[in-house]
Amino acid sequence: MKRIIKLALLFVLGLFVLYPSIRTILVSLTADQGFSFDNYNYIFTTAGSLVAIKNTLIMGFLTVLICGFIGTFLAFFVHYFEFPFNRILDKVLLLPLVVPGLIIVFAFVQLYGESGMVTKTIQGIMGLESIPFRFSGLNGILIVHAYTQYIYFYMNVSVAIKELDRNIVNAAINLGASPFRVFWSIILPYIGPALISSSILTFMTGIGSFSAPNIIGGGFKVLTTQILLSKANMYMGLAAAQAVILSLFAMSYMGLSRYYEKKVSFQINIREHKNQSIKIENPIIKGIFLLIALFIIAMIFLPIITIIILSFVKPGTWMIEIFPSEFGIDNYIRIFTRKRSLAPFINSMRMALLAAILSVIVALPAAYTVTKTRTRLKPVFEFLLMLPFALPASAIAINMINGFSSVLLGKWVLLPLAYFVSMFPMAVRSVTISYERLKDQYMEASMNLGAGGVTTFLRIILPLVSPGVWSGFLLVFIRSLGEYTISAFLFTAANRPISMAMVNSMFEFEIGLAMAYGTLVLVMTVVGSTMIKSIQGFIE
Numbered sequence: 266m267k268r269i270i271k272l273a274l275l276f277v278l279g280l281f282v283l284y285p286s287i288r289t290i291l292v293s294l295t296a297d298q299g300f301s302f303d304n305y306n307y308i309f310t311t312a313g314s315l316v317a318i319k320n321t322l323i324m325g326f327l328t329v330l331i332c333g334f335i336g337t338f339l340a341f342f343v344h345y346f347e348f349p350f351n352r353i354l355d356k357v358l359l360l361p362l363v364v365p366g367l368i369i370v371f372a373f374v375q376l377y378g379e380s381g382m383v384t385k386t387i388q389g390i391m392g393l394e395s396i397p398f399r400f401s402g403l404n405g406i407l408i409v410h411a412y413t414q415y416i417y418f419y420m421n422v423s424v425a426i427k428e429l430d431r432n433i434v435n436a437a438i439n440l441g442a443s444p445f446r447v448f449w450s451i452i453l454p455y456i457g458p459a460l461i462s463s464s465i466l467t468f469m470t471g472i473g474s475f476s477a478p479n480i481i482g483g484g485f486k487v488l489t490t491q492i493l494l495s496k497a498n499m500y501m502g503l504a505a506a507q508a509v510i511l512s513l514f515a516m517s518y519m520g521l522s523r524y525y526e527k528k529v530s531f532q533i534n535i536r537e538h539k540n541q542s543i544k545i546e547n548p549i550i551k552g553i554f555l556l557i558a559l560f561i562i563a564m565i566f567l568p569i570i571t572i573i574i575l576s577f578v579k580p581g582t583w584m585i586e587i588f589p590s591e592f593g594i595d596n597y598i599r600i601f602t603r604k605r606s607l608a609p610f611i612n613s614m615r616m617a618l619l620a621a622i623l624s625v626i627v628a629l630p631a632a633y634t635v636t637k638t639r640t641r642l643k644p645v646f647e648f649l650l651m652l653p654f655a656l657p658a659s660a661i662a663i664n665m666i667n668g669f670s671s672v673l674l675g676k677w678v679l680l681p682l683a684y685f686v687s688m689f690p691m692a693v694r695s696v697t698i699s700y701e702r703l704k705d706q707y708m709e710a711s712m713n714l715g716a717g718g719v720t721t722f723l724r725i726i727l728p729l730v731s732p733g734v735w736s737g738f739l740l741v742f743i744r745s746l747g748e749y750t751i752s753a754f755l756f757t758a759a760n761r762p763i764s765m766a767m768v769n770s771m772f773e774f775e776i777g778l779a780m781a782y783g784t785l786v787l788v789m790t791v792v793g794s795t796m797i798k799s800i801q802g803f804i805e
Contacts, residue, residue, distance in 0.1 A: 267638070270630050271630075271634060271638075271640060271642070273630075274627070274630045274631055274634065274646070275642065275645070275646070275649075277627060278627075278631075278646070278649040278650070279649070281668075281682065281685070281686050282649050282652050282653060282686060283649060283652070284668055285661075285664035285665055285667060285668030285669070285686075286652065286656070286664050288664070288667040288668045289505045289508055289509060289660070289663055289664045289667045289668075290505070290509055291667075292501060292502055292505040292667045293305070293502060293505035293506035293508075293509050295502055296502060303502075304502045304503050304505070304506035305506050305510075307503065307506075308503070308506055308507065308510065313486065314491070314507075316486055317486040317487055317488050317490075317491045317507075318488065318510065320403070320485055320486055320487050321472050321487045321488045321489075321511070321514070322472070322514065323403070324403065324406060324407070324410075324471055324472065324474070324478075324487060325468045325471040325472035325514070325518075326468070326471075327403075327407055327471075328407065328410045328411075328414060328467055328468070328470075328471030328474075329464045329467045329468050329471065331407055331410070331411050331415075332410065332411060332414045332415040332417065332418055332463075332467050333418050333460065333463065333464060333467070335411055335415040335418070335419075336415040336416065336417065336418025336419040336422060336463065337418050337419075337422050337456075337460070339358060339415065339419050339561070340418070340419050340422035340423040340426055341422075341426065342554075342557070343355050343358065343423070344423050344426045344427060344542065345426055345542060345543060346542055346543050346544075346545055346554065347542035347543065347544045347545065348544075348545045348551055348554040348555060348558070349551070349554075349555050349558075350555065350558050350559075350562075351542075351558065353562075354558045354561060354562060355423075357561075357562050357565050357566070358416070358419055358561070358565065359416065359419075359420075360565055360566075360569070361412055361413050361415075361416055361565065362416045362794075363743065363790045363791060363793075363794040364413075364568075364569065364787060364790065365746075365747030365748070365749070365764070365783075365786055365787075365790065366409070366413050366474075366476045366477070366749070367476045367480075367747060367749040367764050367767060367768075367783075368572055368747065368767075368783040368786060368787060369409060369412060369413055369568055370409055370476050370477050370480050370481065371480075371572070371767065371771060371779060371780070371783065372568035372569070372571045372572045372783075373400065373405075373408065373409055373412070373481075373568060374400065374480070374481065374771075375571055375575060375776070375780075376567065376568065376571055377398075377400040377405075377408070378400050378401075378481075379396060379399065379400070379401075381400065382571075382587055382588060384396050384397065384398070384400070385587045386587060389587070400481060401481050401482070401483045402481075402482065402483050402484070402485045403485050405477065405481040405482075406474065406477040406478055406481065406482060406485065409476075409477040409481070410471060410474065410477065412568070414467050414470055414471065417463045417466040417467050417470075418459075418460070418463040418464075418467065420463075421459040421460075421462055421463045422456050422459050422460065422463065424459065425455060425456040425458075425459040426456065429452065429455055429456075433451060434447055434451060434452065437450070437451055461522050462522075464522060465518065465519050465522045468515070468518050468522075469515045469518065469519065469655065469657070472487075472488070472489075472511065472514055472515060472657065473489060473511070473515065473657030473658055473659065473660075473750075474487075474489065475489040475490070475493075475658065475659055475749065475750040475753065476749050476750065478490050479493070479753070480768075488507055488510065488511045488659075489511070489657065489659045489750070491507055492504050492507045492508055492511070492659050492660075492663060493659070493753060493754060495507060496663065496666070496754060501666070501667070504663055505663055505667060508657075508659065508660040508663040508664070509660075511657050511659065511660055512655070512656050512657065512660045515655055515656065515657055516655045516656075519655055569787065572780050572783045572784055572787060573780075573784050573787070574589075574592075575589065575776060575777060575780040576596055576597070576777060576780035576781040576783065576784040577592040577593060577594065577596070577777070578591070578592060578596075578776065578777035578780070579591040579592060579593045579595050579777065580595055580596065580599075580775065580777055580778070583776065583777070595777070596777045596778045596780070596781035597781055599778065599781075600778070600781055600782070600785070606766075606778070608761065609761050609762055609763045609765065609766035609782070610763050610766075610782070610785060612760050612761060612762050612763070613745075613746050613747075613762040613763040613764070613786075614746070615681075616680055616681035616684060616745065616760060616762065617681075617684065617741075617742045617743075617745035617746045618742065619678075619681040619684075619685070620681045620682075620684035620685040620688060620741055620742070620745045621692075621738045621739070621741040621742040621745065622738075623681075623682075623685040623689070624685055624688060624689035624691075624692035624693075624737065624738070624741040625692055625696075625734055625737060625738050625741075627685075627689050627692070627693070628689060628692035628693045628695070628696040628734070628737055629696060629727075629730075629734065631646065631650055631693050631696075632693055632696040632697040632699075632700045632730075632733075633700055633726075634646050635647055635650070635697065636697055636700040636701055637700060637703075650690060650693050651690065653686050653687055653688075653689065653690055654690040656687075657750075658687055658748075658750035658751050659750055659751075659754065661683060661686055661687045661751060662683055662750070662751045662754035662755055663754070664686075665679060665682065665683045665686065665755065666754070666755070669682075675757055676757075677757070677759050677760045679755055680751070680752065680755045680756055680757075680760050680762070681745075681760075683751045683754075683755055684741075684745040684748060684751060685741075687748075687751060688740075688741045688744050688745060689741065691737060691740050691741055691744070692737030692738065692740065692741050693737070694737070695733045695734075695736045695737030695740060696730060696733045696734055696737050697733075698733055699729070699730035699731075699732060699733025699734070700730055700733070703726065703729050703730060732800045735796075735800050736797050736800045739793045739794075739796055739797050739800075740793075740797060742793060743789060743790040743793035743794065746763070746786055746789055746790065747763065747764055747786040747790065748762070748764060749764040749765075749768075752764050752765055753765065753768075763782050763785070763786060764786075766779075766782055767779045767782045767783055770782065
């Protein structure tokens with residue numbers, strides 16, 4: 266039975282992960298005359314393609330630097346010191362993790378765009394003839410990335426700070442070491458692995474970014490937008506080659522960073538006392554910390570509040586004014602009373618549900634295989650399970666097109682399948698945590714009492730790992746609900762998701778309707794994230 270399950274799992278991973286990736290490589294090496302490097306030759310000899318490659322790398326590295334600085338600063342600010350509201354601030358700083366990037370882009374456009382409320386307010390107050398700044402191009406993209414991606418550094422560095430032994434830091438200070446030397450010699454080496462692992466996630470997310478470059482990038486070309494352009498013009502060989510190059514950048518950076526992470530691994534094993542945050546006693550400094558905390562909270566909530574408020578703007582009433590003046594529930598009535606407006610929401614719910622179910626079906630045997638078995642194929646399983654994590658979403662979309670164009674291209678099911686391929690590693694990770702906490706004695710006792718493998722799984726294993734299963738299910742569901750990158754490549758008229766409905770509404774100047782769609786996604790993600798948090802608390 267176990268062998269059959271492993272073979273079935275290997276078949277599924279090979280069919281949906283490995284086969285499409287190989288097909289993309291083969292398509293990228295194919296031209297009219299057969300095998301050819303023409304696509305790669307075009308990319309590396311054409312000025313526009315070289316600019317897109319350069320811009321992609323610049324965007325990725327700058328995203329790492331900016332998010333690394335912001336996330337690390339916030340981690341120390343919140344967890345190294347104790348001041349009023351720091352625990353509240355800690356929870357608020359995690360909020361961008363659950364908000365789809367597309368929604369944030371549109372909120373930022375309404376706030377800081379050419380006709381944005383903040384932009385026009387500053388222009389009016391200062392009496393400027395032109396807007397004070399332009400929220401577009403690389404600068405605009407990096408602002409969005411700073412808001413959405415600092416979270417990787419913040420979470421990982423926060424964990425490292427909590428585990429840092431303050432006794433060693435205090436001992437170094439008492440021996441005369443300067444604060445800079447303490448940070449450079451003790452703190453930085455300790456948080457180094459956290460910084461590197463965070464940089465991997467940030468770089469991969471940065472170079473794979475599509476929402477911000479596509480909507481506010483303007484003339485700033487990057488590989489993700491060029492891939493969509495090639496696909497739209499039916500240059501599938503060129504799109505495949507661009508996807509391969511983008512994937513190689515992501516996988517190479519991940520490999521080098523993992524190698525370096527092992528080299529700089531730094532652990533402090535001497536820790537006998539629970540770490541205590543440094544309490545701010547000086548009222549002036551405490552006041553400064555409090556003002557900074559309130560400013561950060563305001564900046565985090567401002568885009569989200571903007572989305573919600575603008576969702577109540579009456580259609581056709583907000584034209585030339587800086588701020589909307591007429592509000593109502595017309596946009597929500599339209600969504601839930603008109604079939605054409607409701608369809609994208611229903612489509613996204615159905616596709617997210619299918620992707621989540623498929624992810625859990627794969628995650629259960631996959632997590633068991635990598636944690637509870639000693640099969641020789643374990644490295645193969647681990648590679649196939651991690652491959653979608655390393656691939657940018659646009660590359661996965663191209664893989665699905667190349668892998669299943671003759672069978673599923675244009676079909677309703679291809680988009681949720683792509684969601685599943687992109688996100689099932691998250692479900693596997695969630696279920697794996699539950700399996701790692703599952704004691705082998707429970708399964709052995711069940712088998713010794715005469716229960717078969719199926720009975721042991723249904724009566725013993727599944728109930729014990731169910732929190733991880735539900736957590737993984739909800740995580741895939743809420744991430745799929747507002748997904749935009751894969752949707753832009755694969756959606757059809759029959760399965761137009763809510764993300765594409767938002768984009769279309771914005772381009773048709775129906776801002777209130779777009780924000781209403783965004784608010785619905787936001788509510789669903791917040792509810793799902795709250796449920797995940799409750800499940801994780803139950804596990805702990």
